[in-house]
Amino acid sequence: MLADKRWGSKMHRIVIADDHGLYRRGLRLALTAGVPDAEIFDASCFDAVITLLEQQASIDLAILDLNMPGLFDQEILGDVMSAYPHTHFAIVSADDSRAEILKALSIGLHGYIVKSQRDEEVVLAVNEMLAGRIYVPALLSRASDGQGQTHPSTERLSARRRVGIGSLARLTSRQREVLKFMAEGYSNKEIARKLEIAEATTKIHAAAIMRELGVRNRTEAAVLLQNWLANNEG
DSSP: OHHHHSTTOOOEEEEEEOSOHHHHHHHHHHHHHHSTTEEEEEESSHHHHHHHHHHSSOOOEEEEETTSTTOOSHHHHHHHHHHOTTSEEEEEESOOOHHHHHHHHHTTOSEEEETTSOHHHHHHHHHHHHTTOOBOOGGGGTOOSOTTOOOHHHHHHHHHTOOSGGGGGGSOHHHHHHHHHHHTTOOHHHHHHHHTOOHHHHHHHHHHHHHHHTOSSHHHHHHHHHHHHHHTOO
């Protein structure tokens, strides 16, 4: 109905995904003021992002914090981008290192927003990406290539690569549901029917689970789950 009132304008649909509610609210306020005709959706974890992409038609831009629960690395983000080719994706992060920015852009993201940027810079970035252009923060030209420092987000990603039963605790609720059915031998199509989600969504969750657990196939994932259940009985 709103689109009818504003003839000729396009209603942009944007997802803001970050597990910090304060940052989500602040970004929502900035975009509401700076991006005309924007419909904004919030997500606090990877499960919520996938649900929005699946259920809401024509999401134009998804702005994702790489460190939110369930989104373990940029490889998983690559799977999501492949499944939703008509949506533009960007990372928002506290890490302003040149290496991380270039790595993110190299996988095909439309932009990289640093949390320390001013509201007007973020609004400019979002408008650039909605127009189909790649946004690179101006600080990239000033940033060094790390100068031998280890950045916090890199440390967190390395820690998430550790393999073992402890990795199960980092799975989201939806990922645990998918893992349970995987361990019972169900195919992606069967899991999708049982959970009433798209098969492509099931594939994304399955890939994320196996990467986070450090397993090569569903059999290894099932064994890891069985061991965890055995150790936690009672």
